[in-house]
Amino acid sequence: GQQLNQSPQSMFIQEGEDVSMNCTSSSIFNTWLWYKQDPGEGPVLLIALYKAGELTSNGRLTAQFGITRKDSFLNISASIPSDVGIYFCAGQPQGGTASKLTFGTGTRLQVTL
Amino acid sequence: GAVVSQHPSRVICKSGTSVKIECRSLDFQATTMFWYRQFPKQSLMLMATSNEGSKATYEQGVEKDKFLINHASLTLSTLTVTSAHPEDSSFYICSARAGTGMSTQYFGPGTRLLVL
Numbered sequence: 272g273q274q275l276n277q278s279p280q281s282m283f284i285q286e287g288e289d290v291s292m293n294c295t296s297s298s299i300f301n302t303w304l305w306y307k308q309d310p311g312e313g314p315v316l317l318i319a320l321y322k323a324g325e326l327t328s329n330g331r332l333t334a335q336f337g338i339t340r341k342d343s344f345l346n347i348s349a350s351i352p353s354d355v356g357i358y359f360c361a362g363q364p365q366g367g368t369a370s371k372l373t374f375g376t377g378t379r380l381q382v383t384l
Numbered sequence: 385g386a387v388v389s390q391h392p393s394r395v396i397c398k399s400g401t402s403v404k405i406e407c408r409s410l411d412f413q414a415t416t417m418f419w420y421r422q423f424p425k426q427s428l429m430l431m432a433t434s435n436e437g438s439k440a441t442y443e444q445g446v447e448k449d450k451f452l453i454n455h456a457s458l459t460l461s462t463l464t465v466t467s468a469h470p471e472d473s474s475f476y477i478c479s480a481r482a483g484t485g486m487s488t489q490y491f492g493p494g495t496r497l498l499v500l
Binding site for chain 2: 274304314371375
């Protein structure tokens with residue numbers, strides 16, 4: 272199935288640093304979502320974006336819906352050890368009962384003290 | 385927030401047996417539930433979409449006779465892996481959505497299946 276391209280694939284950062292990751296697609300999406308998955312757990316929704324150009328924050332997390340509707344980025348400021356995990360973007364192409372999420376390839380974040 | 389549970393959290397079975405995984409929305413009615421499969425170090429891949437009271441819609445390449453999905457009520461969907469083989473070993477995750485279209489999907493904690 273289709274996947275969204277996420278970069279970087281993985282990153283090691285020091286505690287306190289800011290983190291930036293992005294997600295790109297060849298298709299247009301009407302909704303962008305960012306999830307975090309801890310090992311052995313299901314994804315947890317971090318931020319949802321519904322409008323091109325929208326910039327939304329959730330604590331230390333900020334995400335933007337790209338103007339072209341083909342990309343999105345997630346920033347984490349002042350990282351802490353509990354930020355470790357895999358971050359997935361997900362796009363939803365349209366509304367209606369048939370709309371499905373397409374997930375990105377994931378960014379694995381590891382934080383060193 | 386909305387809570388989705390899965391049972392069991394992990395299961396080990398012998399090759400050739402069938403395994404049933406339950407997905408429940410605990411505090412909302414889920415008009416649609418989704419089943420995903422995730423192999424190690426990979427992303428989530430959608431297997432099928434199920435709407436309460438109707439047949440599931442399977443993604444291309446997913447065998448509907450092998451992965452039986454029943455969405456009998458607005459709070460419960462089950463996935464049965466029939467005649468499981470070692471290559472079916474994976475992390476199975478469900479999600480549930482209350483409304484249609486743009487409403488948020490809430491994910492369960494996943495079920496780790498190991499087929500020996």
